[in-house]
Amino acid sequence: GESVGLHLPTLSVQEGDNSIINCAYSNSASDYFIWYKQESGKGPQFIIDIRSNMDKRQGQRVTVLLNKTVKHLSLQIAATQPGDSAVYFCAESGLGKLIFGQGTELSVKP
Amino acid sequence: EPEVTQTPSHQVTQMGQEVILRCVPISNHLYFYWYRQILGQKVEFLVSFYNNEISEKSEIFDDQFSVERPDGSNFTLKIRSTKLEDSAMYFCASSEGGQPRYYEQYFGPGTRLTVT
Numbered sequence: 001g002e003s004v005g006l007h008l009p010t011l012s013v014q015e016g017d018n019s020i021i022n023c024a025y026s027n028s029a030s031d032y033f034i035w036y037k038q039e040s041g042k043g044p045q046f047i048i049d050i051r052s053n054m055d056k057r058q059g060q061r062v063t064v065l066l067n068k069t070v071k072h073l074s075l076q077i078a079a080t081q082p083g084d085s086a087v088y089f090c091a092e093s094g095l096g097k098l099i100f101g102q103g104t105e106l107s108v109k110p
Numbered sequence: 111e112p113e114v115t116q117t118p119s120h121q122v123t124q125m126g127q128e129v130i131l132r133c134v135p136i137s138n139h140l141y142f143y144w145y146r147q148i149l150g151q152k153v154e155f156l157v158s159f160y161n162n163e164i165s166e167k168s169e170i171f172d173d174q175f176s177v178e179r180p181d182g183s184n185f186t187l188k189i190r191s192t193k194l195e196d197s198a199m200y201f202c203a204s205s206e207g208g209q210p211r212y213y214e215q216y217f218g219p220g221t222r223l224t225v226t
Contacts, residue, residue, distance in 0.1 A: 032212040043114075043201050043217035044153060051212075089153065093212040096141065097166055100153040 012107045019077040021104045023090035026071060032093035035064060035075045038103070039086045047075070047088075082108050112136045114218035116202050122224045123192055131187045131221045133202030141208035142185045143215060144177065146170070146198040153201065159185065160208055192225045199223075 013019045025033070031052050036044035050057045050064045050073075057064050063076040073090050085108045091098040115134045123129050135142050144156040158165040159177050176188045185204075189196055199220045205213040 034214075036217075041219075043203075043219050046214055046216070049212075049214065091153075095166070096158050096208045097143070097155040097168075098145075098153075098215060099155065100145075102152045 009102070010105045010107065012109060013080050014109050015082060016079055019075075019080045019084070019106060021075045021077075021088050021090075021106065023073040023075075023101050024071060025073060025090070025092055025101075027092060027094065027099075028068070028071065030092040030094060030099075033064070033066060033073050034091045034093065034098065035062075035073075036089045036091060036100075037084075037086045038089060044089060077106075080106075080108050082110060084108055114202055114204055114216050116200075116218040116221050118221060119219065120222045120224070122226065125194055125225055126191050129189050129192055129223065131189075131200050131202075131223070133185045133187075133218055134183050135185055135202065135204030136216055137183070139204035139206055139216075141165070141205045141213070142177075142179070143203040143205075144187045145201045145203060145217075147201065147220075148198045156187075156200075158208065165208065189223075192223075194225050197223055197225045 034049040035047040037047050038044045048059045048064050050066050055066050061078045065074045087103045087105045089103045090101045117132045142159045145153050147153045155168050157167040157171045174190045178186050199222050201220045202218040203215040205215045207213040
């Protein structure tokens with residue numbers, strides 16, 4: 001069935017380093033893939049999305065890569081800051097509803 | 111910047127009681143959603159709503175759940191007879207458009223429901 005999952009539950013990086021968070025998906029028919037950031041006690045906050053006909057999209061300090069061949073999605077955060085500490089979810093858009101992955105907790109060490 | 115708001119932030123109820131969770135979506139948005147997140151788990155879709163009717167619902171959204179847009183601004187989720195396993199964070203979201211194409215969904219801060 002449809003599923004979106006994450007490879008690693010936790011990721012710890014040094015402040016200033018780049019972070020890479022990975023995601024695997026199984027529904028090749030999904031049209032959009034989205035990354036959300038969730039801070040403690042808050043709702044998911046949109047970071048960046050990518051359409052299935054693209055393989056890379058850049059935002060401010062973030063880049064999303066999509067590899068449809070292996071059904072893999074990644075989020076790269078450049079120069080990671082303490083404020084980036086949060087749980088990151090990938091999600092796929094399934095005809096309106098969002099199907100979320102399990103989440104990766106990013107911890108930034110000063 | 112416009113945002114989705116939810117009330118209350120925390121609701122404690124006894125098993126078997128009815129609860130109503132309230133949301134005010136972004137004003138020009140047309141599609142509304144409820145998701146839930148059990149502690150430590152992923153966010154799960156419950157229901158989508160457009161033009162005063164349910165567009166899609168998940169297996170979780172059984173007969174104990176209902177949604178309503180009672181006026182031009184509020185969107186509510188009612189759980190008729192709460193169970194212990196309904197304890198979760200409930201998120202409301204809204205978007206300008208909806209299926210079949212993708213529109214960005216904006217999430218509220220959530221209501222933490224605790225069933226005792």
